[in-house]
Amino acid sequence: MGRFIRLAAIYRLTPANGLPLVLSAQWLTAHLPSRTAFHQLPLAIAIYRSFGHLLTHSGQSLALQQADNGQYRMGNEAPFRVVPLGELPGGHPYAEGYKRTDPVIRSGGWLYHSFSAFLLYALLSWSHEEGVGHRRVLAANIGRGDNRYGRLVRTDDISEDQGIAVDYRDVWFNLNAANPIDLRRVIVSGFRPNETVAAHLRVGYGDIDLRTTEPSAADRSQPLADRYPVSVGAARRLLQAFELERDVIDRGWVVD
Known part of the structure; x- marks a missing residue:
């Protein structure tokens, strides 16, 4: 996630005091009280969840939000969900090398090779903060x-x-x-x-x-x-x- 965070800083999504991002003990205790709580999500999503609340876009928090129907959301982005390996059609190119720790993501009419890919795609759409000049x-x-x-x-x-x-x-x-x-x-x-x-x-x-x-x-x-x-x-x-x-x-x- 280091590459994502470097880009997020250029796009002015990180706190005004800059990098590194600092996770408070209070937040960790409230949201990740145990290893079990952390590992309830695929690893890549869990890692983003641990710091996403520190990012903002146009005044909107980019914290990971989870709905009861299994979908997730970040800020004003369209909801997304994990696509299990078994849902991919036979011979699908994203099935080869599928990682449960960084799974395929579906959002609207688009399918993303992994959560990491989806996150970087979203990041590029958050690139228009005031003063960025993108x-x-x-x-x-x-x-x-x-x-x-x-x-x-x-x-x-x-x-x-x-x-x-x-x-x-x-x-x-x-x-x-x-x-x-x-x-x-x-x-x-x-x-x-x-x-x-x-x-x-x-x-x-x-x-x-x-x-x-x-x-x-x-x-x-x-x-x-x-x-x-x-x-x-x-x-x-x-x-x-x-x-x-x-x-x-x-x-x-x-x-x-």
Whole structure:
């Protein structure tokens, strides 16, 4: 969860006194009085529950809330639930390597590879706190039929040097959907120690765009790489591995 917390700090979701997050003895006694209480939830969810109450978005607590129907909620996010391994259709890609400690999550019409993926996806939607300056700066349409795009959205070979892959699927509200669409966000900056710029690529429906908190270092007349050197450099390092850097960075549509 360290990478999540570093990003949360950049997005100004953490307390004003900054990191590290400090759990009070009173909260732990009231909410986690024993190991049994902690292990009632899948481990990844239990860990988030232990500190989620310290985070806020637009004045709303991001504490984990659990309903009687087995669903959970964080802040104003849509409710979500754990998908047991037995509910996944035979041969489902998320069944391979399924972890009960970090299970598949379903929320609305989307299916997330794990709770960790769902949490990072939610984090990216909480990136618009006042003063953060998070925005889209570049967009490109590659097309779902392009083999390079297909590799980027599905490969398991994205290293931590390149970024963190956040995988989910549009399943049309149906786990047995015949033609689900694979989607991915790749966080390329902001999760490593000492990084102060959060940037990620949204990869979906044939499109790739770049979003960042980096302030522009030059006016719009200058190349994008000069205006956003950290974000564009990090995105380029990832895209080069898929031979997409020219089509996205050099030929993409500059939004900001």
